[in-house]
Amino acid sequence: MNIKLILEQHVIQALIDNGIRNTDNLLINSTRQKKPWDYQINGIIKIATMLNINSYNLAKKIACKIHIHKIYQKVYVSKPGFINIFLNDKWIIEMLEKKMKSTRLGVKRVESKNIIIDYSSPNIAKEMHVGHLRSTIIGDATARIMEFLGHNVIRISHIGDWGTQFGMMLAYLKEQKKTIIIKDINFNKIYQKSKIKYENDKMFSKKAKEYTLKLQSEDQLCINIWKKIVDATIQNNEKIYKKLNVTLTKKHIIGESFYRNMLPGIINDLRNKKIAVKHRGATIVLLNNFKNRNGEPLGVIIQKKDGAFLYATIDLACLKYRYEILHADKILYYTDIRQHQYLMQIIEIGKLAGYIPNHLIVEHHMFGMILSKNKRPFKTRSGDNIKLSDLLNESIKRAKIIAKQKNPKLSTNKLHFLAKKIGIGAVKYFDLSKNRSTNYVFNWDNVLSLDGNTAPYIQYAYTRILSIFKKLNISMFRIKGKIQLKEQCEKQLGLKLLQFEEIILEASNKGMPHILCNYVYELSTIFSNFYETCSILFSKNVKIRDSRLILSSLTAKTIKKSLNVIGISTTNYM
Numbered sequence: 001m002n003i004k005l006i007l008e009q010h011v012i013q014a015l016i017d018n019g020i021r022n023t024d025n026l027l028i029n030s031t032r033q034k035k036p037w038d039y040q041i042n043g044i045i046k047i048a049t050m051l052n053i054n055s056y057n058l059a060k061k062i063a064c065k066i067h068i069h070k071i072y073q074k075v076y077v078s079k080p081g082f083i084n085i086f087l088n089d090k091w092i093i094e095m096l097e098k099k100m101k102s103t104r105l106g107v108k109r110v111e112s113k114n115i116i117i118d119y120s121s122p123n124i125a126k127e128m129h130v131g132h133l134r135s136t137i138i139g140d141a142t143a144r145i146m147e148f149l150g151h152n153v154i155r156i157s158h159i160g161d162w163g164t165q166f167g168m169m170l171a172y173l174k175e176q177k178k179t180i181i182i183k184d185i186n187f188n189k190i191y192q193k194s195k196i197k198y199e200n201d202k203m204f205s206k207k208a209k210e211y212t213l214k215l216q217s218e219d220q221l222c223i224n225i226w227k228k229i230v231d232a233t234i235q236n237n238e239k240i241y242k243k244l245n246v247t248l249t250k251k252h253i254i255g256e257s258f259y260r261n262m263l264p265g266i267i268n269d270l271r272n273k274k275i276a277v278k279h280r281g282a283t284i285v286l287l288n289n290f291k292n293r294n295g296e297p298l299g300v301i302i303q304k305k306d307g308a309f310l311y312a313t314i315d316l317a318c319l320k321y322r323y324e325i326l327h328a329d330k331i332l333y334y335t336d337i338r339q340h341q342y343l344m345q346i347i348e349i350g351k352l353a354g355y356i357p358n359h360l361i362v363e364h365h366m367f368g369m370i371l372s373k374n375k376r377p378f379k380t381r382s383g384d385n386i387k388l389s390d391l392l393n394e395s396i397k398r399a400k401i402i403a404k405q406k407n408p409k410l411s412t413n414k415l416h417f418l419a420k421k422i423g424i425g426a427v428k429y430f431d432l433s434k435n436r437s438t439n440y441v442f443n444w445d446n447v448l449s450l451d452g453n454t455a456p457y458i459q460y461a462y463t464r465i466l467s468i469f470k471k472l473n474i475s476m477f478r479i480k481g482k483i484q485l486k487e488q489c490e491k492q493l494g495l496k497l498l499q500f501e502e503i504i505l506e507a508s509n510k511g512m513p514h515i516l517c518n519y520v521y522e523l524s525t526i527f528s529n530f531y532e533t534c535s536i537l538f539s540k541n542v543k544i545r546d547s548r549l550i551l552s553s554l555t556a557k558t559i560k561k562s563l564n565v566i567g568i569s570t571t572n573y574m
C-alpha cells in the first residue's frame with residue numbers, strides 16, 4: 001500500500017473532475033508531518049497560481065471531492081491552500097492486516113526494468129581504500145533495493161584494468177628485473193614505488209607510456225604479467241566484499257580492458273559522423289554545452305597523439321555496449337562528485353553519436369567525501385589512504401568491546417560473530433544514513449553509538465522486540481488476533497509501518513538509501529515510545545496484548561527487511 005500514490009490519484013481525479021486536465025506535470029507534494037495531521041498536500045497552491053485562480057477555493061473543492069473515499073477520516077483545508085489529511089483508523093487496520101499476511105510486507109513488485117548499476121569499480125593493482133567505500137556500499141544498497149522491488153539489476157564493477165598504472169608497473173618490474181618472479185609480489189608496494197618514479201623521473205614516465213602502449217597492443221609478455229596483477233587484485237577485493245556483505249563478485253566485473261577491441265571503431269565512427277575532430281595530433285570531441293572559463297567549448301580527448309585511448313574512449317564504448325548488448329533501460333553511475341562533468345560529457349557524446357537514445361535514463365548518482373574530525377580528508381596520520389580492510393577490522397575490534405560490556409558472559413565465538421555484524425553494520429549504516437550528495441565526518445564514537453541514528457541502535461531495537469516474544473514464549477510468526485488502534489502511540493506506529501512501501505519506492509527512484517535509513521530509525525524510535533507507553537508484557541486484556549504483539553511483530557519484520565535490503569544484518573541477541 002503506497003499511501004502517497006493513493007492520495008495523489010485521488011487529488012488528480014478530483015482536479016480532472018474540476019476541469020483541470022493538465023495534471024501530469026503538476027507536482028503534488030504530500031509531506032509527511034508528525035502532527036497534527038497524517039499527510040499534507042501542498043501542491044494545490046502551485047497549480048492554482050499557474051492557473052491564476054484562488055488556491056484556497058480550489059483546495060476546498062478538491063478536499064470536498066476526495067473525502068468521500070473510505071481512507072479519510074477528516075480532510076480540512078488551511079490557508080493559502082493546504083489540504084490536511086487524517087487517515088481512517090479502520091482503513092489503516094485493514095491495510096496492516098494485509099501487510100501481516102504478505103511475505104513482502106505489503107510491497108508490490110513493480111514493472112521490471114533492466115537497470116545497470118555501475119559501482120565500486122576500483123582501479124586494479126591497488127588495495128581498496130576508504131575512497132572506495134561509498135561507491136561500493138551505496139551502489140550495493142541501491143542494487144538490493146531495486147532488486148527487492150522486482151527490477152532486473154545488472155551489477156557492474158567497471159574496474160580500471162587498462163590504464164597507465166600498468167605501464168608504470170611493467171616499466172618498474174622491467175627495471176628491477178622482476179618480470180618473471182611475480183607470484184607473491186606485493187602489488188600495492190610496486191604500484192606505489194612505480195608511481196613515485198612516474199611522477200618524478202621523466203625518462204621513467206616515458207618508458208611507462210611505452211609500456212602502456214605495448215600492453216594495449218597486446219604484447220604477450222605484458223599481457224601475462226597484467227593478467228597476474230589483475231587476478232591477484234580481484235581475489236583481494238573479493239575478500240573485502242565478503243567481509244562488507246556486499247553482493248559484488250567476480251562475475252559482475254566488466255572492466256575497462258573488456259572494451260579494448262571496440263575502441264578503434266569508436267574513434268572512426270565519431271570521426272565519420274563529424275563529432276570528433278583532429279586537434280594537434282590528438283582526436284577530440286568539442287561540446288557546445290560545456291564551456292571553459294573563457295566561454296569556449298570544452299574538448300574531450302578520445303585518442304592521444306601517440307595513439308593511446310583514454311578513460312573517456314572506454315566509457316563511450318561501454319555506454320554503447322550497455323545499451324545495445326545489455327539492453328539497459330536505465331544506467332546509474334556511482335562515483336564521487338569529481339567525475340560529474342566528465343560523465344555528463346560522456347552521456348552527451350553518447351547521445352550525439354546515437355549510441356544511446358535521448359530518452360534513456362542515464363544518471364550520475366554522485367556522493368561527497370568522507371572527512372576526518374578536523375574536516376580534512378579522512379586519511380592515516382601519515383597522510384596515506386586508509387585501507388578498507390584496516391577500517392573494517394578496527395570497527396570489529398571496537399564493536400567487540402561494546403558487545404562484551406553489554407554481554408559479559410558471551411562465548412568467544414558468539415562474541416566474534418556479534419562483533420562482526422555490529423562492526424560492519426555500523427560503518428555501512430553510518431555512511432548510508434547520510435544524504436549521499438554531501439560530505440560527512442567519520443567519527444568512531446558516533447559510528448558505534450548505541451544512541452541516535454546508528455546501526456547498533458536499530459539492531460538493538462530489533463533484539464528488544466525479539467525478547468518480548470521470548471519472554472512470553474510466543475512466536476512472532478504465529479501471533480493471531482485483531483489489531484486495535486486506540487492509543488495515539490498505536491496509531492502512530494501503525495501508520496509508520498504502512499509507509500514502508502512509499503519509502504522504499506522513493507529510495508529506489510532517487511538512488512538514496514538514506515531515505516530508508518531515516519525511515520527505519522524513525523520506526524525504531526516510534527516503537528520505543530509505543531513500548532514505553534503501551535504495556536505489552538503486563539497487559540491484562542489479552543485482546544489488547546495480542547494487538548500490540550502484532551504491531552511489534554510487524555515492526556521487527558519491517559526493521560529486519562529495511563536493514564537487510566541495504567546490506568546490513570540483524571542479530572537475534574545483543
Ligand code: ARG
Nearest residue numbers: 118121122123158159160335
Ligand atoms: N575506476 C574509476 C575510478 O576509480 C571509476 C569507474 C566508474 N565507472 C565508469 N564507467 N567510469 O575512479
